[in-house]
Amino acid sequence: MDATVVSSPGKVLIAGGYLVLDRAYAGVVVSTSSRFYTVIQNSETTGNELITVRSPQFLNATWVYSVKLEPCVSVEDLPTNASKNKFVHLALQNILSLACEMKGVAHVKSKLSSGIDVCIVGDNDFYSQRAQLAALGLPRTLASLSQVPPFVSTGVKLSEVHKTGLGSSAALITSLVSSLLLHLSIIPPSDLAEDESQGRRLAHNLSQFVHCLAQGKVGSGFDVSAAVFGSHIYTRFDPIVLQQLMADDAVSHLFFALNHLVMEMLVQVATKAAAHHLPDNEAWNYRIAPFRLPPLTRMMLADVDAGSDTPSLVGKVLKWRKDDSVTAEALWTSLDLLNHQWLRLYSS
Known part of the structure; x- marks a missing residue:
């Protein structure tokens, strides 16, 4: 069974704290070696137009969603879900809406015909490992951390986990959004290999929107930018680009807002020629400039137990x-x- 896998890094803002909120100033953000991974497979058990999302590092962290694409896109939690996940729910709702606008309902239905299974995991560094080290009888050292199994279970619910402040929600959303864009054939895999590709910028813009929507505010966006583009010098986008989308309860013409296409081009975008000549929305005026740590430089962060x-x-x-x-x-x-x-x- 073919799988779609996309990973996105965490972040550390090493200069420009608070200043990065203002477009007059920039911040220096470094992407981490710790990453979030999203794995998507067509399901053999989920069922028609059902999406199952699992986060095996947490207790009660399986969410099953029913999907209706007509007359409008609707993603609903099944009553059997033990909890809700606003970030995942909003990501699915908006990506499927975008997919229907760009590719058509029939295309999306075919992609969901057997249901899909989504698994999301994050490297251990996103969460405090103090309890794990204590359970293993190990001292709190870097060497001890290497003895903790990768993607180890936290033993708690998602709402109870102690995070370390590496931007887990931004890395999660970016990996989930990007993997769904690939799995639904909205962008080709080659687009994620190029910083300046239309597909990568679309992944960035959509991840920014979903992350802001889930948090209920438009932040600076440096964490999502790092998850998409890696280490760089970042100048934020003008929040006005998301104001209308943030205000709408039922988002329509999502692709128009994210990529500034006239509506007739939404019909053409399914063709390969149109997909490679998409005009940008100039309101997405973020800027990224190259930055990297010097060779042989290693940055280590303390386990602060809670961000x-x-x-x-x-x-x-x-x-x-x-x-x-x-x-x-x-x-x-x-x-x-x-x-x-x-x-x-x-x-x-």
Whole structure:
């Protein structure tokens, strides 16, 4: 049975914290060796137009969805599901909507005719391994971590896991979105090998949208950008590009918003010629510039047992920036200058 497999890395923002929220400034983001993997196979047991998503590292982490494509796309949790997963649900809903717009309902029905099985796993580094090391009687050292089996079960529910702050949700969404785009034949595999390909940019834009929708806000997007493009210097996109999509309860013409095609081109996009000549939506004005760590450089991160509450911290910082704008702008400018000086020194 053929499988579609896509992996996406985690991230570390090493310069430009908080500044990266503003398009006037940039951040330096490094992709990690730790990755999320999504494996998709046609199912022999799931059933017609059913999608099963499994995350075997957690308890009660199997979700089965029924799919209806007409008169509009609808993805629903089965009543037997022990829990809900907003990130996965929104990804499926919007990717299938996009697939129907681009390829037509008949094409998507054929892809779902026997149902599909989706398995998602993340490298151990995305989650605290303190409990695993204690259970194995091992000290908290790098050498001990190599003795923990890959993709080890956390022994807890997804909502209870202790994350390490490597951008697990962004890496998960990006690997899931990209694998579904491939499995549904929306983009060819070769597109993911090129940074500037239309397919890779579509994977980025759709992953950004789904991630923002699941989180209920439009963030800077550097975590998803790292999951798609790897290490780079990142300048965010203008949030206005997602405002209408975020506001709509029932998203229509999704591909138009993501790639700025006129509606008649949605019919043509199924052809190979059209698929390779898709105009960009200029509102997706993020910028990425090359960056890599020097040769033989190794960055190691501590197991912090639980990542920080980023939305809360961001909210407080932005409130302070608004309340004391003169002091804040002077600090922002100073930090940006130091970041650029560091980059010039680092690149010399």
